Amino acid sequence: MSDTYARYATLREEGPVQRVATPLGGYAYVVLRYDDARAALNDQRLSKHPKNAPAYLREAGIVTEDVGPLGVNMLASDPPDHTRLRRVVGRAFTPRRVESLRPRIQQITDDLLDALPVGEEIDLIGRFAFPLPVIVICEMLGVPAEDRDQFRTWTRSMTIVPSTPERRQRREAGLAALGIYMSDLIALRRSEIDRTLPSEEQPDLISALIMATDDRGTLDEQELHGTLMLLFIAGHETTVNLIGNGTLALLRNRDQLDALMADPGLLPSAVEELLRYDGPVERATFRTAVEDVEVGGVTIPSGSLVVVALGSADRDPHRFDLPDKLDLARKDNPHLAFGHGMHFCLGAPLARLEGMVAFSSLFARFPGIRLAAPPEDLRMRPQEALMIFRGLEELPVRL
Ligand code: HEM
Numbered sequence: 001m002s003d004t005y006a007r008y009a010t011l012r013e014e015g016p017v018q019r020v021a022t023p024l025g026g027y028a029y030v031v032l033r034y035d036d037a038r039a040a041l042n043d044q045r046l047s048k049h050p051k052n053a054p055a056y057l058r059e060a061g062i063v064t065e066d067v068g069p070l071g072v073n074m075l076a077s078d079p080p081d082h083t084r085l086r087r088v089v090g091r092a093f094t095p096r097r098v099e100s101l102r103p104r105i106q107q108i109t110d111d112l113l114d115a116l117p118v119g120e121e122i123d124l125i126g127r128f129a130f131p132l133p134v135i136v137i138c139e140m141l142g143v144p145a146e147d148r149d150q151f152r153t154w155t156r157s158m159t160i161v162p163s164t165p166e167r168r169q170r171r172e173a174g175l176a177a178l179g180i181y182m183s184d185l186i187a188l189r190r191s192e193i194d195r196t197l198p199s200e201e202q203p204d205l206i207s208a209l210i211m212a213t214d215d216r217g218t219l220d221e222q223e224l225h226g227t228l229m230l231l232f233i234a235g236h237e238t239t240v241n242l243i244g245n246g247t248l249a250l251l252r253n254r255d256q257l258d259a260l261m262a263d264p265g266l267l268p269s270a271v272e273e274l275l276r277y278d279g280p281v282e283r284a285t286f287r288t289a290v291e292d293v294e295v296g297g298v299t300i301p302s303g304s305l306v307v308v309a310l311g312s313a314d315r316d317p318h319r320f321d322l323p324d325k326l327d328l329a330r331k332d333n334p335h336l337a338f339g340h341g342m343h344f345c346l347g348a349p350l351a352r353l354e355g356m357v358a359f360s361s362l363f364a365r366f367p368g369i370r371l372a373a374p375p376e377d378l379r380m381r382p383q384e385a386l387m388i389f390r391g392l393e394e395l396p397v398r399l
Contacts (some may be wrong), residue, residue: 001221004311004390005066005312005324008032008311009313010021012133012316015195015296016031016032016033016036016295016298017029017030017031017032017295017296017298017300018030018032018035020302020303022056023163024057024060024124024163025056025060026054026056026305027305028286028303028305028306028307029289029295029298029300029304029306029307030283030307030309031296031309032309032312032313032316033296033312033313033316033318034313034314034318034336035318035321036295036296036313037309037312037313037340038340038341040287041284041308041336041341041343042340043102044078044079045289045290045293046287046288046289046290046306047288047289047311048075048077048078048287048343049076049078050063052288052290053305054304057286060162060163060168061162062162068097071225072085072222072226073085073223073226073227073229073230074086074089074227074346075285079342082169082343084214084382085219085223085227086342086346087214088209088212088213088218088345089209089212090211090346091200091208091214091220092200092205092208092209092212093208093231093346094200095281095349096200097205098350098353099349101353102327102353102357104136104352105136105354105357106133106314106357108139108360109132109357109358109361109362111127112127112131112132113361113365115127115364116128116399118399120398121394121396121397121398122396122397122399123246123394123396124389124395124397125240125392125394126394129240129241129243129244129344129358130139130240131367132239132243132358133236133238133243133354134152134235134236134239134240136235136288137231137232137235140205140235141185141205141206141228141231141232142205142206143185144157151236152236153196154178154268154355155174155232155237156174157170157171157173157178158171158175158237160174177348178229178232179225182225182228182229185206186206186225189206189210192399193207193210193211194346198211199211202360205231209224209227209228215361231347234345235350236346237280237387237389238281238313239280239350239351239355240280240391241252241280241352241389241392242354242355243355243393244358244392244395245261245274245278245390246271246274246278246355247359247362247395247397248375248378248395249274249278249326250363251371252371252375253326256270256327258358260269261364264360266329267359267360268352268356269328269329271352271355271359272333272335273326273327273330273333274326275338275355276333276335277314277326279310279311279337279390280389280390281304281339281390282310282311282388282390283307283308283309283311283388284307284336284343284388285388286307287305287306287308288304288306289301289302289303289304289306303390307355308336310337312334314336320332327333356357368399369397369399370397371396371397371398372396372398378392378393378396379392379393379394381393
């Protein structure tokens with residue numbers, strides 16, 4: 001396992017913002033320190049809209065002229081569109097809807113753990129960390145169980161870096177297939193929806209989104225489509241890494257795991273610390289400076305790509321005492337794993353709930369769980385180009 005965090009520490013010392021060449025051509029400005037990262041995440045001069053992205057990203061097919069490959073969605077929008085989209089979606093994706101899922105999330109977790117062979121070696125990613133969030137988001141959206149496997153291939157295509165024509169073709173084919181599936185699913189929900197029920201009483205999230213409205217109306221077809229693509233991908237590629245990276249961190253810091261097992265009251269702060277210590281999103285999705293912007297004393301010229309290194313910011317010793325130490329009882333922990341400001345993760349309550357249920361159930365069921373491979377042999381998924389997620393390919397454990 002390469003030590004990304006040691007590399008970040010060296011870079012942070014060299015300067016707060018670094019201009020680096022990307023494998024797609026062009027340059028990116030990487031923001032490394034906590035205070036700068038927090039400011040950048042909420043700076044409206046750093047646009048999320050694909051239309052502002054540098055030309056080299058368009059040429060590589062990462063973004064398109066009008067909307068991004070995901071379609072119209074809040075993460076690829078700036079105010080005032082972002083404000084409206086987030087408000088309408090927030091009416092359907094409510095903390096109440098999430099909390100109502102708790103018993104079902106526990107049930108799915110128990111079923112997955114029941115199927116694991118005690119005493120044997122298994123890959124915890126494939127058998128637990130991945131299926132749990134996928135089943136949850138599919139059930140939330142009302143995707144039939146038999147279609148779930150197909151989704152793994154499609155959503156993963158989003159993370160393929162289109163550095164060769166063949167890879168670009170695979171990425172576009174996967175996204176197109178997901179798009180068609182999504183349109184069919186929306187049409188099905190529209191045909192079956194009970195329009196007498198308000199958004200919050202709709203049985204699934206797609207129907208809730210169809211009925212969600214504000215003083216400027218409902219989501220149009222493109223917005224609905226883009227929102228669902230975003231939720232699917234966010235629901236597939238992130239929480240899996242919270243469970244995977246978090247379990248690995250606990251198995252490598254047995255004293256902390258023992259403390260957690262002795263005191264379940266530590267669970268909420270433990271999940272926050274695991275998010276800070278080795279979060280699922282290493283870099284926030286890119287932004288483009290629409291005017292010259294000064295960050296950490298460095299002037300980022302208008303038109304430049306800006307990447308906020310959350311993985312670096314959350315290990316910044318100017319903000320966190322002993323940042324490389326896993327301390328599940330850490331009190332002062334305003335980490336940036338879910339981002340910050342207007343694009344702060346909308347799914348955070350769901351991710352936290354899934355994390356808490358997953359960790360508490362896994363370690364209660366298998367208190368003797370241990371790593372079945374030397375940590376240096378574990379492979380992270382490739383960190384190429386503008387790849388933003390950080391997670392393990394596999395996590396072999398003995399139960
Ligand atoms: C945005 C992290 C799980 C939905 C974000 C951002 C981060 C993030 C860092 C902001 C990106 C930026 O500013 O460029 C995470 C982590 C997760 C997680 C670490 C799991 C541990 C989820 C889940 C969902 C979700 C489960 C929903 C199913 C969203 C949405 C946004 C977002 C809709 C866009 C918000 C906006 O633009 O206003 N997430 N996420 N996330 N996330 Fe998550």
